[in-house]
Amino acid sequence: MTDVILSAKNLVKRFPTGKANSFVNAVNGVDLKIRRGQVLGMVGESGSGKSTIGRTILRLTDPTSGEINFAGQDITKLSPGKIRPMRKDMQMVFQDPWSALNPRMKVGDLIAEPLKIHFKMRGSECVDHTEHLAKRVNLSVDFLNRTPNALSGGQLQRVCIARAIATNPKLIVLDEPTSSLDLSVRAGILELLQEIRDETQAGFLFISHDLGTIKLISDEIAVLYLGRVVEQMPKEKLFEAPSHPYSQALLSAHLPSDPNEKLNKFTLAGEIPSPINLPSGCAFHQRCPVAIEDCKTSVPKNEIISQGHFASCAQIAHGKNIIQRDS
Amino acid sequence: MTLLSVSNLKTHFIFRDIDNQFREAKALNKVSLSLDAGRILGIVGETGAGKSLTAQSICGLLRPPAKIVGGTIQFDGQDLLSLSEDELNKVRGADISMVVQNPRSSLDPLTRIGDQLVRIHQTHTGGPIKTSRRKAIEMMEAVGFSDPEQRKNAWPHELSGGMAQRVLIAMALMNEPKLLIADEPTTGLDVTVQAQILDLLKDLVSQFNMATMIITHDLGIVAHYCDEVAVMFAGEIIEQGSVQDVFLSSAHPYTQSLLASTPEKLRLGSKATVTRSPPDLFNLPQGCLSQDRCEISTELCKTTPPFQKISRLHSARCHFANSKETQSKVNMEVDIEGSRKTPND
Amino acid sequence: MHRTIIEKKPLLTRALNRFRGISRLSPTATAGVIIILFFAVLAIFSTAFMPHDPVSSYTDRILKPPSADHWFGTDGNGMDVFSRVIYGAKFGFGIAIPAVILSVVIGIPIGLIAGFRGGMLDEVLMRFFDGLRVFPSIILALAVVAATGQSLINVILVLGVLDSPVFARVVRSEVLALRNSIFVESAIAAGNPTWRILFVHLLPNSIQGAMAQTAVRAAWAVRISATLAFLGVGIQAPTPEWGAMIRQGAEFMITGQWWVAIFPGVALIFLVFGLNLFGDGIQDILDPRRRVEK
Numbered sequence: 010m011t012d013v014i015l016s017a018k019n020l021v022k023r024f025p026t027g028k029a030n031s032f033v034n035a036v037n038g039v040d041l042k043i044r045r046g047q048v049l050g051m052v053g054e055s056g057s058g059k060s061t062i063g064r065t066i067l068r069l070t071d072p073t074s075g076e077i078n079f080a081g082q083d084i085t086k087l088s089p090g091k092i093r094p095m096r097k098d099m100q101m102v103f104q105d106p107w108s109a110l111n112p113r114m115k116v117g118d119l120i121a122e123p124l125k126i127h128f129k130m131r132g133s134e135c136v137d138h139t140e141h142l143a144k145r146v147n148l149s150v151d152f153l154n155r156t157p158n159a160l161s162g163g164q165l166q167r168v169c170i171a172r173a174i175a176t177n178p179k180l181i182v183l184d185e186p187t188s189s190l191d192l193s194v195r196a197g198i199l200e201l202l203q204e205i206r207d208e209t210q211a212g213f214l215f216i217s218h219d220l221g222t223i224k225l226i227s228d229e230i231a232v233l234y235l236g237r238v239v240e241q242m243p244k245e246k247l248f249e250a251p252s253h254p255y256s257q258a259l260l261s262a263h264l265p266s267d268p269n270e271k272l273n274k275f276t277l278a279g280e281i282p283s284p285i286n287l288p289s290g291c292a293f294h295q296r297c298p299v300a301i302e303d304c305k306t307s308v309p310k311n312e313i314i315s316q317g318h319f320a321s322c323a324q325i326a327h328g329k330n331i332i333q334r335d336s
Numbered sequence: 337m338t339l340l341s342v343s344n345l346k347t348h349f350i351f352r353d354i355d356n357q358f359r360e361a362k363a364l365n366k367v368s369l370s371l372d373a374g375r376i377l378g379i380v381g382e383t384g385a386g387k388s389l390t391a392q393s394i395c396g397l398l399r400p401p402a403k404i405v406g407g408t409i410q411f412d413g414q415d416l417l418s419l420s421e422d423e424l425n426k427v428r429g430a431d432i433s434m435v436v437q438n439p440r441s442s443l444d445p446l447t448r449i450g451d452q453l454v455r456i457h458q459t460h461t462g463g464p465i466k467t468s469r470r471k472a473i474e475m476m477e478a479v480g481f482s483d484p485e486q487r488k489n490a491w492p493h494e495l496s497g498g499m500a501q502r503v504l505i506a507m508a509l510m511n512e513p514k515l516l517i518a519d520e521p522t523t524g525l526d527v528t529v530q531a532q533i534l535d536l537l538k539d540l541v542s543q544f545n546m547a548t549m550i551i552t553h554d555l556g557i558v559a560h561y562c563d564e565v566a567v568m569f570a571g572e573i574i575e576q577g578s579v580q581d582v583f584l585s586s587a588h589p590y591t592q593s594l595l596a597s598t599p600e601k602l603r604l605g606s607k608a609t610v611t612r613s614p615p616d617l618f619n620l621p622q623g624c625l626s627q628d629r630c631e632i633s634t635e636l637c638k639t640t641p642p643f644q645k646i647s648r649l650h651s652a653r654c655h656f657a658n659s660k661e662t663q664s665k666v667n668m669e670v671d672i673e674g675s676r677k678t679p680n681d
Numbered sequence: 682m683h684r685t686i687i688e689k690k691p692l693l694t695r696a697l698n699r700f701r702g703i704s705r706l707s708p709t710a711t712a713g714v715i716i717i718l719f720f721a722v723l724a725i726f727s728t729a730f731m732p733h734d735p736v737s738s739y740t741d742r743i744l745k746p747p748s749a750d751h752w753f754g755t756d757g758n759g760m761d762v763f764s765r766v767i768y769g770a771k772f773g774f775g776i777a778i779p780a781v782i783l784s785v786v787i788g789i790p791i792g793l794i795a796g797f798r799g800g801m802l803d804e805v806l807m808r809f810f811d812g813l814r815v816f817p818s819i820i821l822a823l824a825v826v827a828a829t830g831q832s833l834i835n836v837i838l839v840l841g842v843l844d845s846p847v848f849a850r851v852v853r854s855e856v857l858a859l860r861n862s863i864f865v866e867s868a869i870a871a872g873n874p875t876w877r878i879l880f881v882h883l884l885p886n887s888i889q890g891a892m893a894q895t896a897v898r899a900a901w902a903v904r905i906s907a908t909l910a911f912l913g914v915g916i917q918a919p920t921p922e923w924g925a926m927i928r929q930g931a932e933f934m935i936t937g938q939w940w941v942a943i944f945p946g947v948a949l950i951f952l953v954f955g956l957n958l959f960g961d962g963i964q965d966i967l968d969p970r971r972r973v974e975k
Contacts, residue, residue, distance in 0.1 A: 100870065114881075123871050
């Protein structure tokens with residue numbers, strides 16, 4: 010059993026909306042475990058809470074309740090001052106590389122920043138390390154003296170990755186790192202990330218809305234809907250045997266690039282409800298083709314389907330969770 | 337019947353930079369395409385390929401320093417480039433209409449959605465307001481609003497992304513256009529909503545027999561919702577044909593590399609991918625525009641490759657388009673996964 | 682790899698081209714720069730331009746109208762107005778520049794911290810600054826200088842402090858907009874301590890507005906210091922400061938010796954005008970939505 014680098018229990022995060030007694034219920038009771046050298050993929054659409062979870066476990070925002078354990082230490086209630094030095098071991102790569110980098114700093118300084126802050130590196134040692142990092146992410150050292158506006162999206166994301174791995178962290182959260190990038194560039198970035206994971210054995214939390222990307226990079230996948238994990242499985246099962254009706258819906262909406270591949274579609278009614286007004290019981294019941302009375306009133310418990318695979322759906326016990334497709 | 341025929345369209349960005357030097361970016365280089373009524377053409381490409389610019393050039397929505405410097409655009413028998421701004425205004429919004437990304441920023445935040453639909457109908461078709469109002473309700477129902485009488489009074493900010501996009505589509509269809517251009521209509525929308533919007537579009541296209549252009553970077557959308565496809569790179573169309581032809585027997589190395597980069601086809605660890613900069617539109621090479629990044633480029637590529645016909649509707653701009661070499665050589669570089677396992681049935 | 686080789690033109694040509702490029706972007710800024718440079722040259726190289734000593738009086742030529750020998754005439758003490766106007770440019774810059782620097786040094790850090798921290802600190806600082814702005818600056822300046830003593834330093838100090846709220850506000854509003862941006866979050870995620878977030882990340886990105894204000898505030902400083910001198914506070918005759926000169930010349934306007942007050946007045950107007958033009962033009966250049974012409 011590989012080491013668990015981060016575990017979260019019953020994580021809840023609510024944001025005030027400004028109106029009295031009204032909250033955005035972004036995360037509603039999430040458990041997760043990220044292991045060293047493993048990629049946990051989180052997939053979900055808007056309102057699923059996936060980005061919020063990523064930020065909360067890094068304490069970039071504070072959880073409303075629940076527990077976060079990093080490298081054996083409870084970091085749920087630590088003050089920002091105590092968390093700050095821990096950041097050398099837990100890092101983040103953001104979705105949009107253009108807005109994630111200070112437009113007025115040189116690329117080399119941006120990569121070197123964590124080295125200066127956490128290791129107090131200066132002078133030629135710092136420069137050498139920075140060049141080494143740039144080479145590691147396949148970025149030409151000529152770019153180190155430029156500002157971000159001179160680089161393309163793919164190159165900028167490499168800068169962000171170099172920055173994130175500078176202090177050799179044990180945990181890296183990646184929030185849609187390839188979603189803003191062109192197709193031809195994504196492969197290179199994903200490959201780089203895999204190499205880094207293999208070399209450093211860091212634990213990855215990879216957040217995305219794209220099923221194809223998630224399947225490619227993850228070892229385990231968690232499907233989120235309105236702030237809850239509705240299904241978690243080893244990666245092959247996502248396309249082969251999704252159990253939760255929502256996972257099936259996601260899969261059916263996914264468009265493969267082979268025009269002759271039949272789409273097993275069923276049209277899901279309506280849209281995702283607002284996280285301000287969470288539906289009662291199972292959050293998916295209003296749109297679910299196989300919902301029953303119980304689903305309106307009680308949150309279903311996790312049904313274990315096989316090793317490492319569980320889903321939170323009342324119909325699994327009745328064997329009625331698989332949706333019949335339209336032809 | 338061919339509704340739209342674009343021929344050798346050239347759009348350049350011309351301006352003086354801060355050093356007072358003339359700069360010219362050749363953003364569109366001899367783009368030619370044609371579209372029949374009732375057909376859906378997908379335009380794919382990466383950032384900077386010129387997809388949106390093509391749509392804007394056709395609709396006459398270019399702003400300085402962008403300028404059309406060559407080519408013709410024939411629509412429904414008229415040369416759009418010879419029309420005055422007033423005449424073009426009559427065509428835009430009525431015979432040609434556009435649906436864009438980010439629906440909420442395209443809607444007037446201070447007008448109820450029902451009124452916006454009426455307004456656009458009145459501007460182009462005119463007639464009594466009652467007719468426009470009735471049409472607005474019809475259109476809202478057609479795009480999937482379950483209670484149009486109520487919902488017509490909604491404000492744009494009250495709508496979700498998917499709903500706002502439906503309103504945009506309704507607006508685009510109010511005047512029964514002959515040509516609909518959809519520029520990344522589902523980018524930014526959730527995947528489950530995307531499916532609904534695309535299904536809706538496909539239905540409406542066949543109902544109204546519109547010629548439709550869908551601009552996207554998502555190959556999956558093109559594969560399943562388009563009849564024909566044009567692949568763009570550095571302001572040129574480098575391959576076009578039916579979706580079957582281009583996706584299953586593509587003849588241009590760039591198209592092949594795009595298809596090979598989709599997550600289903602990718603097997604990580606197959607080869608080290610090199611970071612390539614996007615093409616410099618100020619400084620395009622002589623000859624084939626993709627020669628710097630193509631595995632099979634040779635000296636011949638320094639001359640402009642002609643459009644090679646591969647079959648009746650399928651052509652590609654590559655010297656080696658018709659040679660068997662192209663297929664096998666590029667395919668060997670990337671490990672293509674076998675047929676994808678079909679999902680649970 | 683395909684590449685075209687660009688020849689480097691000689692430095693002067695490149696500089697001229699850059700100048701033309703910038704003047705295309707903003708003719709206003711260019712006009713402003715020309716005026717400011719004109720006065721700056723006068724101020725720095727005054728000795729080269731002054732035909733007479735600005736403070737020595739020719740007792741035999743009191744209140745003489747403009748002539749070949751005295752282009753702007755002479756004043757009530759027999760001093761050459763032309764030379765005094767040229768020398769007065771020194772005061773224009775000598776007061777405005779330190780005053781603006783002082784305002785910037787006080788205002789920007791306060792704006793940074795107030796904008797970033799928010800909360801009570803922000804409220805208190807902003808209310809204090811509001812209070813400062815409610816007072817007509819002239820009255821306040823008069824009172825302070827009168828109380829602390831009539832010297833150049835005091836005038837500079839008063840102007841510097843009085844104008845700092847402007848810079849604080851401008852920086853604060855930029856910081857408010859920026860503090861939730863992703864690159865700040867990224868900086869926090871990287872482990873930056875607060876001082877680095879403020880000075881390495883926020884400051885360079887929120888300073889454009891403040892920099893655009895410097896020219897306009899310099900114009901204000903020039904105007905106010907001249908006004909103070911005109912009212913008899915701060916610098917006094919026989920020092921060749923424009924405000925003081927206008928004060929002295931005011932009494933002679935009625936008796937017809939217009940040149941004593943008008944020439945320093947015109948110089949004052951032009952310098953303030955030039956500074957304002959430049960400040961305005963800078964806004965054009967910094968505005969990302971400026972239209973690019975063909």
